[in-house]
Amino acid sequence: MNDFTALIARSLRTYLRQPAAIIPGFAIAVFFLFVYNAGLSSVASLPGFQGSYLAFILPVAIVSAAIGGATLAGEALIRDIASGYFTKLLLTPTKRLALIWGPIVAGGIILVAQVVVILVLALLMGLGSATGPGGLLVVLGFAFLWGMAFSGFAVFVALRTRNGAATQAATLVFFPLIFLSTTFVPKQYITSSWLKVAADINPTTYVFNAMRSVLIDGWRAEPLLVGLAVVLAFATVTGALALWQARKATQLS
């Protein structure tokens, strides 16, 4: 465990030393929260819409912040590869898993800090949680896991391409993941049938559902369990891809 905690602490420290890498993603998330809430809140008056639009759109802001966290981890790997420090780490007896977990978990921690700020802002804007503070913790937990899942993908691309521009470009695939979903309106209001299909196969939909269920409906097992299963499956896949590349790095560098 010594090396896991040491590497997470090191990644956190270096992230905080480049605020310019953290702030844009966070600013976009807050921007989404304000603008979508201001511009689309009349959706809440549609017949059959439950809860406040603020609670509905909040998960979108959180997932967009998670993309920022993922970019952080991918860029950190690229930086370490470019400086040669990644090779130095490969030369230590540290588990290869710890080498990629450092930036990924640290990215998740930064994300949680950002989500806390976003939640405070939302509470100030009048957010109510149907499940009280416990539900907000669930939201935080989902944000952390989803951020790690995205980070795993970014780290995979970084290790595979060893190229900063490619890693940045790869994070673009997250945008369809956010927007081809029940992003702005509940599913029953989506008119185009292709978007409904996309929303059904998009894992983000189930993360939105889980977060929204605790904020709007109260404690319901089904959306939480489905959401958790989807998040864990996605994180396992991206994490395994990243680990595979990290092991390969030892053979090719």
Place this chain on the structure above:
Amino acid sequence: MTTASGVRSPDVERGILVEQLSRRFGDLKAVDAVDLQIPSGEIFGFLGPNGAGKSTLVKMLATILAPTSGRAVVAGFDVRRQQGKVRQAIGVALQEVGLDPLMTARELIVLQARLFGTSTGAARDTAERLLDTVGLADVEPKKRVGDYSGGMRRRLDLALALAHDPRVLFLDEPTTGLDPASRIDIWDEVRRLNSQQGMTIFLTTQYLEEADKLADRVAIIDHGQIVAIGTPAELKRGLGEEVVELSFETPDDAERAAAVLADATPQCRLGDGGLRCYFPVAAHEVPGLVRALDQASIPLRGLTIDRPTLDDVFLRATGQSMRGSEEHDAGEPPTDAVAR
């Protein structure tokens, strides 16, 4: 398991044992069936021009590059099957310094020591001791490595390689690009580590002087193969006791002279400085050399008698001089460099 010599001592098992080790990159044999036996406690110098395969060999021995074939045992552990144990036992300073520019020197050493299993408190003590050793103790503690000069980074990189008291230390061109004073500091440190801690040191270099001064034994690698191996004195003696250097007005004259002398004295070689000829006793041969050149009407500009250097060994082994390659080319691309 057979070895090149058939014998290997426990000392070699604890040092470095390399058997028929090869690495290909596509069609290129970067390292080609290399055999080495380096007993523990030795300083071994590995000389070669850029792209000869030095860095490729170091990376294989350091477990970050898989061999295509062959076997290597470092500090008693197999580099393929016991990677974790090899890593724990070795310190490595690669040719390309690997430091995070956002961190401070202390942070880097403490993290390095912790990754090798040291407790945080002990890692802090290690950091202070090593910063003192490499002469960085007086640097502003908050200064990030990104603001360090090239020489400071290289010294810090050496400190990182020492953070866990390795038994075997790999230094890949540790003084390339350093000023003469820093170079001598590194030499002193290498000698101290070897004599006081008995550390086995595998050092690659392009500087003949470095190999000559530091290494107990030297190997010369060219085109991925070892072309000469022995103590510096043995290698030089193998050429003859004395060397006569003939210099000419033009390169053209030098080439004509080489052709003229080729029959009479086959131990002459054309280098950048002119023609170098090796003899047991130079004084016996000089009149004949001068006479032959005179008969061929090739004007001689100068003639000096000297002892052979490692450059002569190198010139004879590889057909090229190292002197010319010392000034430029600092980097050795691992993959495409051996295309010849």
